[in-house]
Amino acid sequence: MFTMAKLRDGSTYLEGHLTANDYYAEKESVTGRWVGQAAERLGLAGRAISAEDGAFERLRCNLHPLTGRRLTARTGEGRIAFLDFQCSAPKSVSLLAVTFGDERLRQAHHEAVSVAFAELERFAARRVRGGKAAWSEQIAFTGNLCAARFEHDASRALDAQLHTHLVTANATFDAKADRWFALTEREMLSAVRYAGKVYQNELAHRVLAAGYQIESARNDRGVIEGFEIVGVTAADRVVASKRRAQIEREIAAFEKKHGRAPTTKEIHGITTRTRSSKLAEITTAEVRNRQRGDFTPERLQALEALVTSARNARPAAAAPDGERNALREARDHLFERASVQRGHEIIAEALNQSLGTVSLERLKEKLTAGHAADCVALKDGPDCLRSDYATRAGLQQELDAIHFVNAGRNLYTPLCWTAFQPDRRLSGDQRNAVKTLLESTDRVCALRGIAGTGKTFTLQEVRRGIVVSGGTVIACAPTTSAAGVLRADGFINATTLADLLKNAESLHGQKLHAATLIVDEAGIASARQGAELCDLVRRHDARLILVGDSRQHSGVEAGDFLSILERHSQLQTAELTDIRRQTAHEYRAAVKLMAQGQARAGVETVDRLGWLNETGADYIQRAADHYVTSLAEKRDVILVAPTWEEINRLTEVVRAGLKKRELLGHGETVSVAEPLSWTKAQAAKAVNYRPGYLLTLHGALPAAGLRAGETVEVVAVKRGRLLVRSASGQKNSVAPARQAEKWTVA
Incomplete structure (x- = not known):
């Protein structure tokens, strides 16, 4: 896979690292080559690079390698000189290529890197700074790079690690502007996974052609990350990964100290910090002997036999289509x-x-x-x-929803057609919204309001007006918690949107006919749910009120139903804009700015109030300490985190702090099955499952004797089916391709 690091100086990088192969041997060095379309324009392509290469030094200093003139506009302290893209082979490929001498695998890696870097080069771009774009994120693709390419075959711990450095000069040529510009790495970083997969695919093709078999390499959540060669065991890979073990120990120490996992930038810092600045003085022959010496005689013999067998094997045929x-x-x-x-x-x-x-x-x-x-x-x-792509089915769902709203304009009597006096406590803003909705003659209308504007109180009055006119109101929300809030606010029959779409007829029967359906938090509804909702309204000649703010958040499933209607249909919308929850003027202004999408201005307003506290890498420990202290002093406090990983870390640190202050007694250890968050496509493929995975059923499987709510363990995966074991020890077989929608995987 590809990784990237920025080099701001790089004055010793060529001689001290790139030409030395991660160890020093007298009279041995690595020779690099200039590659890339920009290298051709600079007259460098294909030229060899030695430890004292003048072109490398000139490019480091932002000078044209041949003329010595300044290359791009910015030259100064702190300038990024190079982007070091590094592409590493799977450990099994490195081991057989380097330690066991299969030169075909070295060549396979070399060729695969060439293809992948050419693909990454397509995303080379520069920022557009002129005119109205001066402060924008506008870019222009240039499609050319100039990189110093070096092949290394060992880590600093002298493990077999076949990897290529593509040290890319921070310059790209824009043919339209006819001049050189500094690179923007954003587009290349967005495509770095693509380049990595191109590399893996090209390498896998060549590994198979060399007579080896491969198997998917998966992470602890069952997601494919690459491949390894069959016959090189996990234990073999661990033996040849001393450097990786060193880094992982440091990552574990970081997590223990800071209460969270390090960021990508921090991992790079750990990698750099733990890398010995002094290269080991050792010859290549001695390195190979050390690598082989890590294995038992039995494993040495087995791995040598694997290479011999591959040389004599016929490559497998490609699958049709x-x-x-x-x-x-x-x-x-x-x-x-x-x-x-x-x-x-x-x-x-x-x-x-x-x-x-x-x-x-x-x-x-x-x-x-x-x-x-x-x-x-x-x-x-x-x-x-x-290019951006959508599916035909997804586009059709969106078009159908837009047509449904537009075709339902002015077709009905007002939602409230009798005399109705709204609650006097309504503000003018809320009163106008109630009036707009109750007088609507459209099949579909909406109530939009930013947080704190009193949507719930407004909605209660809308419901009361409909009921006064003899109408029926059925409420729902996309999440269980939101449906619970609706019930607490007087919408007794409120349920989840998924439940309503699945069980509407059995839940409400004839009451559905001509009823008004209210969907709270409609901004979370997906395009698929929106299409099904429109169909339900159509079948029962019902009315629909969508409540929410599409600017706040969207759902997990594809498509943003409410946002699509707001932007592309003739949806009649009543809007609440007066914030009532926050009473302090500046605080209210900050909330309103953020609700309008002006996040930076809103945060700056909060900062002026002195309410923001930025900390360093130990922010989780500091947040947990503040929370525990606030509880101990009986002050109101809410602890919020953006990711599950941070939530889990915070919980651990908070519990420790509460126990230390004797605010929490001794707990009881409980095992919890953490969902893998697979898509339906992932859950439907038997090859993604592993023994030990847990399936929690939310639908019964009578043929397998399994009830809804039951949790079973995967025992084996065979021929597209899973052998599972229940808590009672009974074993049954299930088919993910047909039944995966009935369970959640953990």
Whole structure:
């Protein structure tokens, strides 16, 4: 896979690292090569790079390597000189290529890196700074890079680690402007997974052609991350990963100290800090002997036999029509939770699902044609990789919803057609909203209000007006918690949107006819749920009120139903804008700014109140200490974190703090099954499961003798089916392809 580090100085990087292969041997050095389309323009492409290369030094100083003139506009202290892209081979490939001498695998890595870097080069870009774009994020793609390429085969711990450095000069040529500019790495970073998957796929092709077999490498959540060579065991890979073990020990120490996992930047810092600045003085022959000496005689013999067997084996035949199937799997996985995807994201996932069995160019052709994956480019462009795509089915759902709203305009009598006096406590803002909704003659209307404007009180009066006119109100919300809030606020029959869509007839029967359905927090509803909701309203000649703010948050599933209607339909919307929850003027202004999408201005306003406290890497410990102290002093306090990882870390630190202050007694250890958050496409594939996974059923499987609510353990995976064991010890077989919608995987 590809990683990237920024080099701001780099004055010793060429001689001290790139030409030395992570260890020093007298009379031994690594020779690099200049690569990339920008290298060709600079007259460097293909030229060898030694430890005292003048072109490298000039580019480091932002000078043209041949003329010595300044290359890009900015030259000064703190300037980024190079972007060091590093591409590493899977450990099993490194081990067999380096320690056991299969030069074919070295060549395979070399060729795969070449293909992948050429793909990454497509995303080279520079920022547009002129005119109205001076302070914008506008970019111009240039598609050319100049990189110093060096192949290394060892880590600082002298493990076998085949990897390539592509030390890329911070300059790219814009043909339209006819001048050099500094790079913006944003687009390349967005496509770094794509480049990594291209590398893995090209490498896998060549590994298979060399006579080896491969198997998917998965993380602890069952997600494919790459591949390894069959026959190189996990224990073998651990033996050859002393450097990785060192880094992981440091990461564990960081987590213990700070109460959280390190960021990508912090991991890079740990890697750099733990790397010995002094290279080991040792010859290549001695390195190989050390590497072999880490293995038992039995494993040495087995791995040597594996290489010999591969040399004599016939490569496996490619699967027919693999590209079509790979794109379909990528579509099903990606578009479940996002309605729009970049082309490179689709291709990357298609490659990930079928490493070594699909052609990159054929994937691009089929995606561009739009026949293989039911994907449509939203705008014509020169490159499928940089185009945005949606599915035809998703687009049709959105168009149908827009038509449904527009076709229902002015078709009905007002929601409240009798004399009705709203509650006198309503503000003018709320009173206008109630009037707008109750006088609506549309099939679908909406109530939008930012947080703190009193939507609940307003909604209660809307319901009262409808009931006064003899109407029926049925309320729901996308989440269980939001439905609970509705019930507490007087909407006794409120349920979740999913429950209503599935069980509307059994829950409400004839009451559905001509009823008014109120959907709170409608901004979370997906496009699929919106389509089903429209169909339910149509079948029962009902009315629909959508309540929420599409600017606040959206759901997990693909599509933003409410936002689409607000932007593209004739949806009649009553809006609440007067914030009533926050009474302090400046605080209220800050909340209003953030609700309007002006996050920076809102945060700056809060900061002026002195309410923000920024801390360093130990922010979780500091937040937990503040929370515990506030509880001990009986002050109101709420602790919020953006990710589950941080929530879990905070909980651990808070519990420790509460116990230390004797505010919490001794607890009891309970095992909790943490959901893997798989998509339906992932859950439907038996190969993704492993023994020990838990399935919690939310639907009964009578044929297998399993009840809803029961949790079973996966015992074995065979021929597309799972052998599971219940708490009572009974074993049953289930088929994910047909039944995965009945359970959650943990």
